[in-house]
Amino acid sequence: MAEGQLDPASIPDDGLTTRERRLLPITAVHTGPGKGKSTAAFGMAMRAWNNGMDIAVFQFIKSGKWKVGEQAVLTRLGELHRDTGEGGPVEWHTMGAGWSWSRKRGTEEDHALDAQEGWEEIKRRLASEQHDMYILDEFTYPLTWGWVDAGEVAEVLQNRPGTQHVIITGRNADPRIVEVADLVTEMTKIKHPMDVGRMGQKGIEW
Amino acid sequence: MAEGQLDPASIPDDGLTTRERRLLPITAVHTGPGKGKSTAAFGMAMRAWNNGMDIAVFQFIKSGKWKVGEQAVLTRLGELHRDTGEGGPVEWHTMGAGWSWSRKRGTEEDHALDAQEGWEEIKRRLASEQHDMYILDEFTYPLTWGWVDAGEVAEVLQNRPGTQHVIITGRNADPRIVEVADLVTEMTKIKHPMDVGRMGQKGIEW
Numbered sequence: 545m546a547e548g549q550l551d552p553a554s555i556p557d558d559g560l561t562t563r564e565r566r567l568l569p570i571t572a573v574h575t576g577p578g579k580g581k582s583t584a585a586f587g588m589a590m591r592a593w594n595n596g597m598d599i600a601v602f603q604f605i606k607s608g609k610w611k612v613g614e615q616a617v618l619t620r621l622g623e624l625h626r627d628t629g630e631g632g633p634v635e636w637h638t639m640g641a642g643w644s645w646s647r648k649r650g651t652e653e654d655h656a657l658d659a660q661e662g663w664e665e666i667k668r669r670l671a672s673e674q675h676d677m678y679i680l681d682e683f684t685y686p687l688t689w690g691w692v693d694a695g696e697v698a699e700v701l702q703n704r705p706g707t708q709h710v711i712i713t714g715r716n717a718d719p720r721i722v723e724v725a726d727l728v729t730e731m732t733k734i735k736h737p738m739d740v741g742r743m744g745q746k747g748i749e750w
Numbered sequence: 751m752a753e754g755q756l757d758p759a760s761i762p763d764d765g766l767t768t769r770e771r772r773l774l775p776i777t778a779v780h781t782g783p784g785k786g787k788s789t790a791a792f793g794m795a796m797r798a799w800n801n802g803m804d805i806a807v808f809q810f811i812k813s814g815k816w817k818v819g820e821q822a823v824l825t826r827l828g829e830l831h832r833d834t835g836e837g838g839p840v841e842w843h844t845m846g847a848g849w850s851w852s853r854k855r856g857t858e859e860d861h862a863l864d865a866q867e868g869w870e871e872i873k874r875r876l877a878s879e880q881h882d883m884y885i886l887d888e889f890t891y892p893l894t895w896g897w898v899d900a901g902e903v904a905e906v907l908q909n910r911p912g913t914q915h916v917i918i919t920g921r922n923a924d925p926r927i928v929e930v931a932d933l934v935t936e937m938t939k940i941k942h943p944m945d946v947g948r949m950g951q952k953g954i955e956w
Contacts, residue, residue, distance in 0.1 A: 575940075578937075579933065580780065580786060580937070583789075583793035583794060583797075584786035584789045584937075587788075587820065588789060590796070590819055590823040593819075594818070594819035594820075595819065613796055613797030613800035614796055614800075617799060617827065617837075618796075620836070631823075722941070727785065728939075729785045729939060730940050731790075731938075732782070732935065733935060734781075734934035734935065734936050735931060735932070
């Protein structure tokens with residue numbers, strides 16, 4: 545009844561042991577017009593951190609103040625890991641003013657190129673199994689706008705080595721991404737305070 | 751386009767200043783059969799912590815290992831606040847074996863009484879404005895089962911003093927709760943690995 549407590553509907557005849565099956569990589573997609581897509585992804589990162597996993601966030605849309613809270617906390621958890629060995633390491637990369645690994649700065653004019661560069665870096669890291677969990681935040685938008693090829697992303701995700709988890713957030717997830725995902729959740733807005741003219745709330749929206 | 755960045759549809763004629771409107775208390779409900787209801791609530795708690803808010807989690811369903819990651823991280827953030835002054839304080843209360851404030855232990859036989867006791871405590875705390883954010887995790891179930899009266903909960907939420915935020919998670923939220931909520935999101939399952947016989951994954955499910 546409580547979330548996540550269901551038993552598997554059936555045990556697959558795939559020749560894997562329970563332990564092996566528990567270590568399979570997950571591709572998760574949080575999509576739909578409602579709230580909580582990114583927030584739930586960052587909540588998953590808390591859980592992964594607690595399991596000592598190596599986490600990398602790639603934020604594909606510069607979101608202003610909206611995600612500073614999550615970024616501050618996850619970055620702080622990464623520092624805790626560095627200083628005390630608790631949990632796992634955390635990297636947070638934002639596209640807005642040039643990716644942190646890139647020498648060039650502030651190509652605000654060419655978001656398409658920035659998005660491609662971000663994806664190329666993620667591909668390299670997946671190939672070398674650099675992290676345990678990748679959060680590709682708002683990654684559906686560069687796919688929708690054709691800046692990054694959704695078919696290629698689906699293929700890379702499907703064929704990535706090891707047990708790396710990937711979580712993609714954003715509205716209108718491409719069907720090819722949904723097809724290769726294991727876990728797809730749609731967040732639907734039923735009621736939102738902005739509908740009745742209320743402003744974003746400190747501590748709630750950012 | 752990015753989550754949360756929309757402007758209010760209209761500015762209400764309620765005589766409040768923007769600042770006052772930003773400080774209005776939010777009642778949020780995460781419901782539906784999909785994943786992420788609790789995880790998104792705990793993600794909101796990260797954000798609130800970063801704003802120095804006082805957070806209390808009341809977990810109405812004993813969830814075994816499923817939420818140990820979130821509990822560990824939020825508890826750790828509460829310790830950080832105590833030790834360094836960063837962020838805000840965090841309390842985590844679980845119903846399972848008797849609430850932590852209660853002297854009696856392990857009334858595993860009478861969950862209805864435990865749930866009522868939890869709600870009575872929350873009512874007292876709301877009346878005295880003890881916390882800034884209350885997460886009533888899986889609280890929809892005791893309402894559905896009639897252990898706690900949904901009409902009373904709706905009334906207490908509607909009339910609570912101050913600017914206390916309340917987030918309720920769980921399937922099948924009672925219509926009276928939805929009615930008084932400001933922000934209602936339904937998480938819908940589109941695809942889940944357990945459908946194809948995969949087990950819960952370490953770092954993903956707990």
